[in-house]
Amino acid sequence: MLRRERLLAAAESIVTADGFSTATVAAVAKAAGVSTGAVYTHFSSKAELLAATFRRAAGRELTAVEDAITAVGRSSPGRPDAARRLSVLVEVFTRRALRGRRLAWSLLVEPVDPLVEAERLAFRTRYRDLVEGILRAGISGGELPDQDAALSAAAVVGAISEALVGPLSPIAADPTPEDVTESLRTICLRAVGAAPTAGAVSGRSGPESRIAAEEGSR
Numbered sequence: 557m558l559r560r561e562r563l564l565a566a567a568e569s570i571v572t573a574d575g576f577s578t579a580t581v582a583a584v585a586k587a588a589g590v591s592t593g594a595v596y597t598h599f600s601s602k603a604e605l606l607a608a609t610f611r612r613a614a615g616r617e618l619t620a621v622e623d624a625i626t627a628v629g630r631s632s633p634g635r636p637d638a639a640r641r642l643s644v645l646v647e648v649f650t651r652r653a654l655r656g657r658r659l660a661w662s663l664l665v666e667p668v669d670p671l672v673e674a675e676r677l678a679f680r681t682r683y684r685d686l687v688e689g690i691l692r693a694g695i696s697g698g699e700l701p702d703q704d705a706a707l708s709a710a711a712v713v714g715a716i717s718e719a720l721v722g723p724l725s726p727i728a729a730d731p732t733p734e735d736v737t738e739s740l741r742t743i744c745l746r747a748v749g750a751a752p753t754a755g756a757v758s759g760r761s762g763p764e765s766r767i768a769a770e771e772g773s774r
Contacts, residue, residue, distance in 0.1 A: 559588075559594065559597075560588065560598040561599065562588045562590075563584060563585075563590070563594075563595060563598060563599070563605070564605075564608060564609055564612050565588075565590045566588035566614050567579050567584045567587075567605060567606065567608075567609040568609050568612060568659075568713055569587060569664050570583055570584060570587060571606075571609060571613070571659065571681060571769060572613075572658060572659040572662075573658065574658070575658070575662045575666050576606055576609075576610075576662055576666055576668050576669075576672065577666070579602075579605075579606060579609070580602065581595050581596075581602050581605065582722050584605065585735055602669075602687055602762060603669045603670075603671040603672065604671065604707070606668070606669060606671070607669075607671045607672050607674070607675050610663065610668075610672050610675045610676065611675050613659060613663060613681045614675065614676075615679075615733050616664055616683060617649070617652060617653075618683070618686075619661070620648060620652060621645055621648050621649050621683075621686070622686065624644045624645070624648045625641050625644055625645055625690070626727075627644075628640050628641050628644050630642070633657070636703070637700045638691065638693055638694025638697070638700055638750065639699065639700075639745055639750040639751070640692050641690045641693070641773050642667070642690050642691075642712075642744060642745060642748070642750070643741050643745065645656065645686065645687065645690070645742045646716065646737065646744050647737050647741060648739055649683075649716065650716070650720065650733070650736060650737045651733055651737060653720055653724060653735075654720075654724070654731055654733045654736060654737075657723075657724050657726075658726065660723045660724050661725065661726060662767065663676070664676075664720065664721070664724065665724065666715055683713045684706075684709045684710050684713045685709070687708075687709035687712050688705050688708075688709035690707045690709075691705040691708055691709055691748055694748070694750070694751050697749070700750055701747050701749040702750065702764050703749065708747065711747060712744050712747060712748065715740075715743060715744065715747065715772035716740060716744065719736075719739075719740055719743070720736075720740075723736050734753070
């Protein structure tokens, strides 16, 4: 198990620096300090190794977003919080993506093997379900207008992913995280019928701002 984790850590390091295309079995084995044959002791193919690498990296990002959303509820129990939770989701996801642009590009955009693409779609579904849960709570609590929560959630996740393609591009100039985050936050809140100021996070004091800043920097 320790060797498997070492291989995954080595693979993720390569992907973070140069993308999935450079994470060959030989390169991963060299970075992990093992023989090429040792890689196949733990993974049946390069595709399986990279799928596990994707799952490891994407799972860490999803956990950071989930923890931030949970923290919003703890910081203001009993208050309507759909807009704040959605704001924190957008801000934490966006800030972490922009801070680790090369890895985020690989996770969101880079052409990959079908087995890795299946992992990408699975995580996209998990984000959609997370947003859908936020929206359903907001609708039932009267904070958000009635709508197809599943469709709106898919649209929000799609908007975030598509909007980040340009800022994350390896050939793009360094983006301004605050501007990108604020624009995306406003778009997403308007899309689901929430007043943009209701979930304000960036540039403001308060528990939501602190939570997003803390999770986004980890």
